[in-house]
Amino acid sequence: MGEQPIYSTRAHVFQIDPNTKKNWVPTSKHAVTVSYFYDSTRNVYRIISLDGSKAIINSTITPNMSFTKTSQKFGQWADSRANTVYGLGFSSEHHLAKFADKFAEYKEAARLAKEKSLEKMEMASSPSQESPADIHSPLTPPVTADLCRVNGTGDDVTLSDASPNSELQSDLSPTTPSLAHRHVFKACRVCSF
Known part of the structure; x- marks a missing residue:
């Protein structure tokens, strides 16, 4: 118009x-x-x-x-x-x-x-109330970095460690969550998934 x-x-x-x-x-x-x-x-x-x-x-x-x-x-x-x-x-x-x-x-x-425009911008830019750690598959329990150590060495696993090109990828068991879910979870050899 x-x-x-x-x-x-x-x-x-x-x-x-x-x-x-x-x-x-x-x-x-x-x-x-x-x-x-x-x-x-x-x-x-x-x-x-x-x-x-x-x-x-x-x-x-x-x-x-x-x-x-x-x-x-x-x-x-x-x-x-x-x-x-x-x-x-x-x-x-x-x-x-x-x-x-x-x-x-x-x-x-x-x-x-x-004001209305600012509210829309704030809502669009504000992070979701759910953090990625709160989202998990009903088949896979959530894992935190505090519980997850690589080979018992004390090295924390970060999200970047679980990238598709990571050396950890070959060590993941068949029950490991799919690639779509791995970005949310911290992959680790000691933990149960």
Whole structure:
């Protein structure tokens, strides 16, 4: 479905002067359409405004942004990604209030989307609650390194010792678990499997 406009209004658009960081510089000669867009595939909200074919605002709303009403008809927000501060001059206090309400609504939606995304990433990257040592065949008892010594020498057997090319492979008995299970178990000559 892609990105769709979800709210539009008209305003005079300004950016803070990049040199002085104090004065407003108009980016449009007249009031232009300023729209909130929502991209359902990426779950992202943006403020976009065009003056003709030139994008004068392309600002992705993030949870840490704030829209501030600085007068009855003027509001602003900082966009660290664009490295600028945008200002909007509205024709009425009502239009400013409506834009500010939408900003707060979409900022909260962006925060919730970010939290949900982080939770998904954490769940995908977190290890399983079961460790490989807890998984074993009903026919084969689990073996730990503490119980398993090679030829009684005291050398612990590690998972890498049980690789298919290991010298231990030739010493495994016919009752040894299949290769699919051997990566979970520690192979050993002294233990019962």
